[in-house]
Amino acid sequence: MKFSIIKKIFNDDDYFVYLPNNKEIVPIKIKFYTNLKDILFVEKQKNLILENTKKFTSNIKSNNILLWGASGMGKSTLIKCVIKETNKFAKKSLKLIEISNNHLELLPEIIYSLSQIDYKFIIFIDDIFLKKDNPDFNTLKSIVEGSLLGDSDNIRFYITSNLRHISDQNTGNSSNDELIKKELRSNLLSLTDRFALWIGFYDNNKDKYLETVKYYAKKLKKNSFTPKKALEWSKNKGNYSGRTALQYIKNLDD
Incomplete structure (x- = not known):
């Protein structure tokens, strides 16, 4: 072909x-x-x-x-x-x-x-x-x-x-x-x-990661997130990337 x-x-x-x-x-x-x-x-x-x-x-x-x-x-x-x-x-x-x-x-x-x-x-x-x-x-x-x-x-x-x-x-x-x-x-x-x-x-640090989490939580109207849970999620993923932040927020139930 x-x-x-x-x-x-x-x-x-x-x-x-x-x-x-x-x-x-x-x-x-x-x-x-x-x-x-x-x-x-x-x-x-x-x-x-x-x-x-x-x-x-x-x-x-x-x-x-x-x-x-x-x-x-x-x-x-x-x-x-x-x-x-x-x-x-x-x-x-x-x-x-x-x-x-x-x-x-x-x-x-x-x-x-x-x-x-x-x-x-x-x-x-x-x-x-x-x-x-x-x-x-x-x-x-x-x-x-x-x-x-x-x-x-x-x-x-x-x-x-x-x-x-x-x-x-x-x-x-x-x-x-x-x-x-x-x-x-x-x-x-x-x-x-x-x-x-x-x-x-370059990789985000913890503070930038949490800011990104808050940004996506507001954008997607997810009110049940907590910094502690967000950091636990990032630990399991092994990074503080923007993708990880968005995945955490999308995974929330509300």
């Missing part, structure tokens, strides 16, 4: 996914439970991504973006919300296409086909794995690094990496662990070298 794109699918929708088994891009409806203003304590990151995206749709010099750092701090949600916000001004000319991080083998064909269509496209790849023997990682690097396909005026790459692959590596041999971690860090740096804009996301 050859890859192909039906151009008219972009007329009405803004969010799309690539289905590798069918070798096609299809629209997907997104329910926005979180808006741009609801992603807390990442104002600098938020503004950088929004500004770059608006420049892209306005034909002003813009960049590919690598969003890296702590898991659950809103990287993926932020990208989707920025598309929604930008299209308020860009008259729905901006389209996001999500491609799974382990199905990039047809990325060159996808990029070529999209470059022939009169829309702006964000290629979104979530949580790229940084092993040098990963063919998908190498495909992405080669395109972004200097391929003619990577220079398409109507396409930008927004990629996320949680860095958890580095901390989670444990072979049982300390010398091997260090070699693997060194390799992954090196690969992250080699990837950032290919992105003019790379934006870090």
Whole structure:
């Protein structure tokens, strides 16, 4: 089965996914439970991504973006919300296409086909794995690094990496662990070298976590939360992320 794109699918929708088994891009409806203003304590990151995206749709010099750092701090949600916000001004000319991080083998064909269509496209790849023997990682690097396909005026790459692959590596041999971690860090740096804009996301502390809990409790009208229970929830999850705060509030009965 050859890859192909039906151009008219972009007329009405803004969010799309690539289905590798069918070798096609299809629209997907997104329910926005979180808006741009609801992603807390990442104002600098938020503004950088929004500004770059608006420049892209306005034909002003813009960049590919690598969003890296702590898991659950809103990287993926932020990208989707920025598309929604930008299209308020860009008259729905901006389209996001999500491609799974382990199905990039047809990325060159996808990029070529999209470059022939009169829309702006964000290629979104979530949580790229940084092993040098990963063919998908190498495909992405080669395109972004200097391929003619990577220079398409109507396409930008927004990629996320949680860095958890580095901390989670444990072979049982300390010398091997260090070699693997060194390799992954090196690969992250080699990837950032290919992105003019790379934006870090960092873990919340306890106070910011509790502020986030209170914010979502008010937004979702959940009155039964307590700081003690919220902290117990975060302890079980192992972090103070915004995602953990939202999950705690959604789990309340009222």
